[in-house]
Amino acid sequence: LYLANQIAAGEVVERPASVVKELVENSIDASADNIEVTIEGAGRQLIRVSDNGTGIHPDDLPLALSRHATSKLSSTEQLGMIASLGFRGEALPSISSVSQLTLHSRQADQPCAWQITTDQDPIPSAHPQGTMVEVRDLFFNIPARRRFLRSDKTEQQHIATTLNRLALSQFDVAFRWQIDKLGAIKLPAAISQPQKLQRIGKICGNSFVRDALYLEQSYQDIDIHGWISPPSAHRAQTDVQYFFINGRVIRDRLINHAIRQAYDGLLPEGRQPGYVLYLTLPLDKIDVNVHPTKHEVRFREARLVHGLITKALQETLNTAQP
Ligand code: ADP
Ligand code: MG
Structure with missing residues (x-):
């Protein structure tokens, strides 16, 4: 199963920018209207995406990191009618198979947040309503992938391009991102x-x-x-x-x-x-x-x-x- 995740990772996770895309799309799918992204080491060291979306129920947390555990598809007939951005349930398991992934999440009606990491059962944590995913040491276990990455500047540009596209696709979501030491970008929700x-x-x-x-x-x-x-x-x-x-x-x-x-x-x-x-x-x-x-x-x-x-x-x- 782990191998299957790594193979899927090759398709979904090409570079840090692909991780950013999948995580931000999950935040959008969770109806977040505020999304914050922090990048360190051009995404090699840290990719953090936090949102104020619906969050994940504690019972579903272990599932979120397992393959094909998408909550966005209840039957195969729906495959032709896909409205949400994600629908394969592949992103989180794939990313967590090639990094150190930690996810905190809290639903509005839950007394506390819960945290899950790749090989650990959920434990209580402190987090406001919404979800925060931290991806550290991307491709630490796939040296070939890591070597394939380009210069910091190029990877930063890929991340910026990805975020620009996402921000243009969702005017009603406020974004804030910080890519290493480059200036922080702040985009308030745009309605008019x-x-x-x-x-x-x-x-x-x-x-x-x-x-x-x-x-x-x-x-x-x-x-x-x-x-x-x-x-x-x-x-x-x-x-x-x-x-x-x-x-x-x-x-x-x-x-x-x-x-x-x-x-x-x-x-x-x-x-x-x-x-x-x-x-x-x-x-x-x-x-x-x-x-x-x-x-x-x-x-x-x-x-x-x-x-x-x-x-x-x-x-x-x-x-x-x-
Ligand atoms: P997919 O997006 O294709 O369903 P993912 O692997 O990206 O698959 O995510 C798995 C599941 O984890 C999602 O279906 C969703 O239920 C949950 N999830 C992931 N990220 C978030 C988030 N930011 N907020 C709420 N739920 C999330
Ligand atoms: Mg997804």
């Missing part, structure tokens, strides 16, 4: 449009926000909204390219192609569009169960989605033409 733009500015840069065109379109039960850069504000880099489907960060060829097509002929050679876009569509129109890290999706109506994205962007770009 100006608050959202403020958060986008902190993540994507104020120049993106200053020039950005807002778009909002729907077709049948598919909606797209968000911000795109006008052709005149093209960028040299792909640093502001965020696409979310039903709250999930997605990197997908079909989407890239649809966006590129909208900007076709408008951008100078080699220049990049900037975008922060949100697509929502019924769960039965996509299949997210493609890869454990869930960056890819399959569309049941790929051509329709492609066409809708291109059209929405083209219309917005056209109205902005001088």
Whole structure:
């Protein structure tokens, strides 16, 4: 079983940033509206994620670290209708098989918090409502993985990118993170449009926000909204390219192609569009169960989605033409 966890870990836990992603997604799934992340040693020494979410019942704590013990799926029929970010019950057991993992959790109606570590039964602990997970010495028992990690700076950048994506995917959650000695990032919950733009500015840069065109379109039960850069504000880099489907960060060829097509002929050679876009569509129109890290999706109506994205962007770009 331990070996199975380690094999699964290879799929889910590639680097410190993957741990950050899984833990923060769990906090989001637990309805937290405040999430704090602390990173030491570029994630090699410590990854700590704490939230004010629903917490885990003491009886369920030992289960949380065992394989396929997800609380988010009660039947296989649900596999096609996945709304929560996690659904495989693989992340915590995988991470705990390649690190020293400690989890504290308390539900609102419990008299105290409980703490669990990889090989120990739960013991009472002190913690407010919510959950805190500490992951220390990542890959201590897999030297090959540890050697595969890049410089501190690169791993820190991967972590920052991961947190940026998560923060853009959940405006109503307040975030705070500290990556080693880099400046602390504080993002209050963003409800109004100006608050959202403020958060986008902190993540994507104020120049993106200053020039950005807002778009909002729907077709049948598919909606797209968000911000795109006008052709005149093209960028040299792909640093502001965020696409979310039903709250999930997605990197997908079909989407890239649809966006590129909208900007076709408008951008100078080699220049990049900037975008922060949100697509929502019924769960039965996509299949997210493609890869454990869930960056890819399959569309049941790929051509329709492609066409809708291109059209929405083209219309917005056209109205902005001088
Ligand atoms: P999954 O997210 O796929 O269900 P995980 O291994 O990530 O699997 O987590 C296992 C279970 O532990 C979750 O289903 C959930 O019940 C519980 N859990 C993990 N993190 C949290 C958290 N921050 N708050 C509340 N429950 C959590
Ligand atoms: Mg999870």
